[in-house]
Amino acid sequence: MTRPETGNAGADAAFRRDLxxxxxxxxxxxxxxxxxxxxxxxxxxxxxxxxxxxxxSFTPGTNFRAWMFRILRNHFYSTVVVARRFxxxxxxxxxxxxxxxxxxxxxxxxxxxxxxxxxxxxxxREALLLVESGMQWEEAAQVVGCPLGTIKSRIxxxxxxxxxxxxxxxxxxxxxxxxTGHAPGAGARVAEPVEA
Amino acid sequence: xxxxxxxxxxxxQRGRPRARxxxxxxAGLRQLWRGLEAEPVPDDFLALIERIxxxxxxxxxxxxxGQA
Numbered sequence: 001m002t003r004p005e006t007g008n009a010g011a012d013a014a015f016r017r018d019l020x021x022x023x024x025x026x027x028x029x030x031x032x033x034x035x036x037x038x039x040x041x042x043x044x045x046x047x048x049x050x051x052x053x054x055x056x057s058f059t060p061g062t063n064f065r066a067w068m069f070r071i072l073r074n075h076f077y078s079t080v081v082v083a084r085r086f087x088x089x090x091x092x093x094x095x096x097x098x099x100x101x102x103x104x105x106x107x108x109x110x111x112x113x114x115x116x117x118x119x120x121x122x123x124x125r126e127a128l129l130l131v132e133s134g135m136q137w138e139e140a141a142q143v144v145g146c147p148l149g150t151i152k153s154r155i156x157x158x159x160x161x162x163x164x165x166x167x168x169x170x171x172x173x174x175x176x177x178x179x180t181g182h183a184p185g186a187g188a189r190v191a192e193p194v195e196a
Numbered sequence: 197x198x199x200x201x202x203x204x205x206x207x208x209q210r211g212r213p214r215a216r217x218x219x220x221x222x223a224g225l226r227q228l229w230r231g232l233e234a235e236p237v238p239d240d241f242l243a244l245i246e247r248i249x250x251x252x253x254x255x256x257x258x259x260x261x262g263q264a
Contacts, residue, residue: 016248023241028232045244052248106227113224132229162221 015055018064019048025133029069032129033076035118047072069130069143109166116165124158127151 026047030040051058051071058067117125123144130140130151141151 016245019248020245023237023245024233024235027235027237027241028229031232032229041238041240045241048241048244048248106224109220109224110228110231113221113228117225117228128225129229132225159219159221162225166221 011060012055014060015052015058019051019068022065022068023048025065026068026072029129029133030072030076032117033073033122033126043072043076047075050075063139063142065133066135066139066142069133069135070145073126073143112166113162116162119165120158120161124154124161127154128158128162131155 023044026044027041030044030047031037034040034043047068051068054071058064117128120128126144127140130143131137135143137148137151137155141148144151
């Protein structure tokens with residue numbers, strides 16, 4: 001039994017609990033953004049440290065998940081990508097989720113999806129990841145720092161590109177999505193709303 | 197895309213991204229995410245949190261030696 005928490009100690013304790021609870025989602029988002037598992041974990045831990053240092057700027061009762069994801073995303077694009085520490089996505093991701101696969105067809109689909117996701121422009125990839133993390137579109141737009149319409153557009157385009165990738169061309173070969181070779185918001189805090 | 201292109205996970209909250217139940221892309225992406233989220237958290241994370249917990253009222257000790 002812990003004694004009642006008051007004042008800053010109580011706020012810090014609550015903040016720590018929120019941090020612990022969000023670790024799995026934070027790791028998944030980092031993995032989706034940067035690819036390699038170890039590098040993604042570095043990114044997630046750095047985001048946690050930054051969040052703790054900035055904890056007094058978080059307003060309790062507001063969207064902690066969006067706040068944390070925004071810290072991680074901004075750190076990724078403003079520091080990590082610029083420094084070229086990471087490579088895009090991890091084609092081996094399906095190997096990590098095979099235990100949850102319903103059948104061989106599902107396994108192949110996930111493998112194709114992971115490869116297709118890796119071929120998406122970064123802004124579409126992150127939009128899809130945010131939505132799949134359980135965020136509403138408005139929350140995803142808040143994390144990315146773009147208009148709601150931009151997020152909707154990116155999700156629509158991303159899903160369409162993935163469908164094309166999975167369905168393949170006339171001969172059944174995957175159709176890679178457009179590769180932009182740039183990261184949204186690289187060197188900046190907010191991505192440009194270019195697709196609304 | 198509209199707000200009503202299928203059943204979302206959250207039970208129809210306004211603005212919630214919804215997914216068509218028969219859309220393999222949406223279902224697959226969701227499964228990918230869940231697989232990643234379900235992975236065991238490495239000890240490094242727990243160690244970092246423990247350092248945070250052991251230093252109440254101070255900024256977080258940075259990972260691997262002090263970056264915050």
